[in-house]
């Protein structure tokens with residue numbers, strides 16, 4: 001078990017008068033097989049929690065760990081995979097090559113998972129197209145497929161339905177629920193009530209604190 005553990009995290013940005021304290025004493029756990037939604041008003045700190053959970057940043061105080069190991073030391077996408085708000089796709093690559101990138105880097109054959117995820121997320125028709133020739137919603141689904149291609153131990157997704165219409169929201173939610181069923185710990189920062197409805201738990205942040 002174990003999975004993701006954030007323990008008594010405090011985090012902020014800047015120095016001196018420009019210092020902003022963003023998170024205060026945030027503790028949160030996502031077990032393998034669990035889909036947890038992180039809700040809260042704009043500016044409450046959801047993206048900051050995602051960055052720390054995914055190991056993109058190291059917390060000022062407290063710990064962010066996966067199975068007991070700090071996520072900031074985990075560069076392996078089969079362990080921690082992330083969908084940032086800006087998607088982070090490689091512009092020079094096709095849709096398929098972006099999705100398969102974590103597999104290619106680790107020597108895993110992506111063929112079966114690529115077909116499955118492209119179909120589940122309605123990406124099959126333009127797999128060979130450059131990502132620069134796709135819509136923002138399509139790019140977001142490419143980033144989600146890329147995050148899930150190695151069945152990661154932990155997937156962290158920041159507003160993964162933000163650019164989707166209703167049908168594609170259902171597909172994204174289905175893919176995240178499938179990932180959790182397959183054993184991933186899934187943390188989703190989202191304003192989208194449709195994600196809250198399928199999540200095992202909804203954790204609410206306000207002013208950088210977890211509401212009881």
Ligand SMILES: Nc1ncnc2c1ncn2[C@@H]1O[C@H](COP(=O)(O)OP(=O)(O)OP(=O)(O)O)[C@@H](O)[C@H]1O
Pocket residue numbers: 013014020022040041042043044045046047048049
């Ligand atoms: N690099 C940074 N430097 C300074 N302040 C920052 C930085 N990143 C975030 N902040 C501030 O931290 C607070 C929390 O931001 P964060 O992006 O985590 O919120 P959020 O809940 O994800 O918001 P949204 O729902 O609008 O995406 C905000 O007040 C934001 O202005």
